[in-house]
Each structure stands twice: as structure tokens, then as C-alpha cells.
Amino acid sequence: MTVSDVVDRLGLTVLTGSVGVEGAVSGGIVGDLLSYVLGTGAPDQIWITVQHHANVVAVAKVVGLAAVLLADGRTPDEAVLARAKSDGVVLLQSDETAFELSGRLHRLLTE
């Protein structure tokens, strides 16, 4: 399963262009505390959160996440988008809540 597959199946919006969308997805992590994701996150996970500031991009890069999925329609500002693109971090977006996105991604990964 790739990021692109998840985007198609869950109807997500890709905010950062085509770089990284063929990356593998191995799991999901949900939460809004950066320290938690830094400590517990694993490579190739999709991180579902409502946080959308620059540190989110840094955490995603350090952990090697497959993508960051912003829930509740959260939109990062231009500076964060630019940083994500230059760091090769995939930012996705959906209007759905973290609960719903987690539910559907979990279902997809356990099919």
C-alpha cells in the first residue's frame, strides 16, 4: 500500500505535489502531541493530526513518516508548505475528523 493508494481510497487532498506519494505505508499514528509522535512514531506510518505548524514537518522528517494527514480541514500556511516540499515531507488533508480518518485507515490497513 502506498501513500497514493491511501489518498485514492480515503479521498484525501495532497498538498505537497507528487514527491513521496509512492512511498510505502505500513501503519498509522494519531495524536496532537509532538513529543508522543517523536517517541513512538515509526517509519512509513501516516500521522493523523490537527497540528499544522512547522515543527510537524520536522517531526515527520526525523521519524521518517510516510505522510502527515491533517484532519478537520486544517491548512498549513505557505511557509510550512514550502518547508514540507523542500524536506520531502508529504502533507495530506481531509475535512474528516481524526477519529473517522483513523477508523478508515485502520480498516484499509487490516483488510
Next chain:
Amino acid sequence: MRLEDVARSIDGEIVVGQEQLDLIVDRAFAADLLSDVLALTEERTALITGMTNPQVMRVAEILNIIAVVFVRGKTPPSALIEYAERLGIPIVTTKKTMFETCGLMFAEGVRACRSKAVSDIGAPA
């Protein structure tokens, strides 16, 4: 789903609310940031969170949240448990992650509770 079934599906423990096993949980919201919880539009929601500070129960009281699920193996302090008992708000704890907890509850039919979109807010007066 019933509270008892929520706990069973996530290998959880009902820390508060043993007398409310039949409580129906059909909507849930997952968040660590209380401000997002405060933006919830609907009532009768369960809250799934990893934050065990006392403000969580005060927010639960203000928003009429029907049950709180603490994930990631977080044990709420005894003062919080006592407060929940006084309020009559059930607490379920689980070692599972928030992702897995949401996934399992979603698989059992629990659906999302919405928070009001930021774009709905008008400019300040």
C-alpha cells in the same frame, strides 16, 4: 455500541462506570488538544484522548461528554477518577494506541462527531 462492548473491543478496563455497562456510545472524537474538543458541535459523544490532566474532566462536564477513553496505557490520577465518579461520566482505559482504538471502535460502528469548521467563523466584530 454499549460501554461494556467498547471496553471489550479495545481490551480496556472500565475504571468508572461499572453501573453503566449499557450506556450507548455511537459517536466519538479523538484529540489531545482541549481547544479542539471545545469546538465540538454535537453532544452525546465519547472522547478518546491521551491527556489525563484534570481539565479533561472539566471539559467533559461542560460539553456533556458521555464517556472518556484514555489510550496509550495512560492511568488517570485518582483525583480525576473521583471527579468522574461524582459527575457520573464513565472512564475506560486501554493500553492500545489512539489509532488502534479509533480503528476498533469505528469497525464496531461508532461514527465521528464533528467539530465546527474554522471557516465557519466570521471576522471579529
Next chain:
Amino acid sequence: MIYEVRAGDIEHGGSASARIKADLIQAGICPSVARRAGIVSFEGEMNLIVYSSDGGTIAVEVGPRAVVIRVEDCGPGIEDIDLAMTPGYSTAPDWATDLGFGAGMGLVNMQKNSDRFEIESHVGLGTRIACWIQRRKDTDRSSQKESE
């Protein structure tokens, strides 16, 4: 009713607001209005705890047509109110964000849950916020005023 809030008192964060909501219900205010009042007051209370220099007060007044919540402090004041009202903008210190606060939605949530919202702030003097939440009288035949 006047409730005092101490700066930095995160341990009790939200307790004044929970009391406010309970007191309003006891005073016969309908649950949805009391809920909104609780939310407005909670955000105001957390702002006093996280940002005020010396704490502040939350005054709750039950008028014939609306519940009025006034949150006041004596400092430090907000430099740019428009910026402060931008969703996601936050000046919260680390100790607050570590506890899950300071997401930058406080003032926005207050406005969203009020039918009328006024904020006045001067750096060095303090901040005053007033929120009106219209009461719902289900037995009142005349139609409800539209929310502003």
C-alpha cells in the same frame, strides 16, 4: 456571580467554568445556553491562567435576554488583537502546550459560541472580553433573533 482565576493555576484550570455551567443550570438556564456559556468561560479561564500577569475575573450575569460573561485581567494586554483572533495563532509557553493547551483557538472559540463578542485590550493595562449568549425561551411565541 464573580469567579476569580489565578495566573498559572493550571491545576484548577476549568474548575471555575465547570462551576459556572452548573450554577447556570441550577438557575434555570437551558442546557444548550449553559453549555455555550461553559465553553466561553473555559476558554476565558484558560487564557487568564496561561497568559495573564496576575490572574483575573470571570463575571457571569443572567439578564432577561442573555447570559453575559465578562473576562477581565490587568495585564499584559494583547498587542495585535486581529492576530490573536486568527485560528491557530498562539503565544502559549511550553508548559502550556505540553499539557495540550495553547492551540490558538481560545478567542476564536469564545467568539464562535457567543451571539455577540467584544474584546478590548491595551498592552500594559490588560484585556476585557464580553460575550453575550442569547437565552432560549421555548415558551416564547415570538421568533428567536438570528445569531449575529
